[in-house]
Amino acid sequence: MPQDLSDEEVLAALEKVAVQYREVVLLADVQEFSYKEISATLGIPVGTVMSRLSRGRTFLRVELSSFADGYGISGKGKRA
Amino acid sequence: MKVINLENGYCNRIRPYLDSYLNNELLVETNHEVLKHIEACAACSQSLEDRVRIKSQLKRAVMQDHAPVALRERISSDLRRRRGFKFSSFSFVLAAAAAMLVIMLTTFFTFSSRTKPLSLQAHVATNDSEGQVLKIGFEDHVFCAIDHQLANRQFTAEQMSEKLGPEYAGLIDVVRAKMPKPFIVIVGHRCHYQKREFIHLIMRNQDEVVSLIITRKNGESYGDAATAIQATGVQIHQSDWHNIQVAGMETRDFLVFVVSNNAKEENARIASSLAPTVRDFLARLEA
Numbered sequence: 001m002p003q004d005l006s007d008e009e010v011l012a013a014l015e016k017v018a019v020q021y022r023e024v025v026l027l028a029d030v031q032e033f034s035y036k037e038i039s040a041t042l043g044i045p046v047g048t049v050m051s052r053l054s055r056g057r058t059f060l061r062v063e064l065s066s067f068a069d070g071y072g073i074s075g076k077g078k079r080a
Numbered sequence: 081m082k083v084i085n086l087e088n089g090y091c092n093r094i095r096p097y098l099d100s101y102l103n104n105e106l107l108v109e110t111n112h113e114v115l116k117h118i119e120a121c122a123a124c125s126q127s128l129e130d131r132v133r134i135k136s137q138l139k140r141a142v143m144q145d146h147a148p149v150a151l152r153e154r155i156s157s158d159l160r161r162r163r164g165f166k167f168s169s170f171s172f173v174l175a176a177a178a179a180m181l182v183i184m185l186t187t188f189f190t191f192s193s194r195t196k197p198l199s200l201q202a203h204v205a206t207n208d209s210e211g212q213v214l215k216i217g218f219e220d221h222v223f224c225a226i227d228h229q230l231a232n233r234q235f236t237a238e239q240m241s242e243k244l245g246p247e248y249a250g251l252i253d254v255v256r257a258k259m260p261k262p263f264i265v266i267v268g269h270r271c272h273y274q275k276r277e278f279i280h281l282i283m284r285n286q287d288e289v290v291s292l293i294i295t296r297k298n299g300e301s302y303g304d305a306a307t308a309i310q311a312t313g314v315q316i317h318q319s320d321w322h323n324i325q326v327a328g329m330e331t332r333d334f335l336v337f338v339v340s341n342n343a344k345e346e347n348a349r350i351a352s353s354l355a356p357t358v359r360d361f362l363a364r365l366e367a
Contacts, residue, residue: 007141014138029135030142032239057099057131064134 013063021056198222202321214319214326217337221291223273231289240268290340314355327351
């Protein structure tokens with residue numbers, strides 16, 4: 001996983017995550033709201049918050065890995 | 081809380097629960113199983129570290145950029161209409177949270193623009209060196225406590241310690257000891273405005289909001305401004321904009337501000353009470 005990405009690259013990766021996942025990731029991981037608060041804010045069930053958060057984090061990790069691979073700084077495998 | 085049956089060595093069964101583990105959402109037994117596996121498995125341990133780092137990188141990146149005030153207001157208005165929020169005291173916080181979310185979402189389309197107008201501006205003459213320094217504390221208070229609604233949050237003691245880091249976590253007790261009793265410390269964190277880092281504690285007593293803001297000097301100094309008052313050996317400088325009072329002091333390396341919506345005398349009294357102990361606290365970091 002990348003260690004040398006800039007803020008702009010992290011934001012660019014986040015922008016590639018679909019909005020319904022991105023909004024939950026932002027509320028949970030940046031604003032540190034509870035599942036219940038996110039549920040009330042977005043008007044979706046707590047279970048949906050949890051599943052979207054899990055998927056959103058996974059998508060973000062994938063996007064960040066893609067960025068890192070592009071720069072050849074991923075720790076996972078060597079580029080040809 | 082989740083109960084999961086885990087078997088040692090099965091990384092693919094552990095991985096989906098690493099986020100829950102990080103957020104302390106697992107039951108004690110499951111938590112122990114995950115911990116045991118992580119200690120024995122370098123790959124899962126690395127995966128856990130990656131998650132911590134990504135969360136940190138994400139927070140830093142998003143908090144660096146903010147949408148302009150006009151856009152923020154328009155989004156808040158749209159959101160209220162779309163979701164039918166009624167602005168009771170309860171739903172206000174949720175609506176504010178939702179507005180904050182949309183602001184952050186729009187950040188990605190606006191982060192190339194570095195202009196960040198505040199909702200309240202401090203107009204200071206360029207030759208008013210004292211006002212120019214006090215403005216630094218005023219602007220971070222407006223940016224963080226008002227525009228970004230941090231004054232409506234309530235962090236736990238653990239969250240505050242984590243956000244402040246070991247260097248500044250001790251400030252929480254310093255402030256608690258010196259603030260008038262009805263005030264409680266609701267926020268302690270590090271924030272960034274205009275490429276400057278601030279240590280920011282917010283204290284609240286019903287509608288009264290007080291910020292203690294500390295930042296490292298970048299060449300600024302009050303000099304010997306005539307308006308300074310003495311508080312137990314500490315010079316305190318004061319100004320106000322939009323009925324927000326700012327009291328400032330300086331140490332060798334730091335600028336310290338007490339900013340509030342209190343009356344001038346009350347803000348000065350709080351600043352005088354905090355000044356000596358905060359100065360002594362910072363002296364340890366300057367040694």
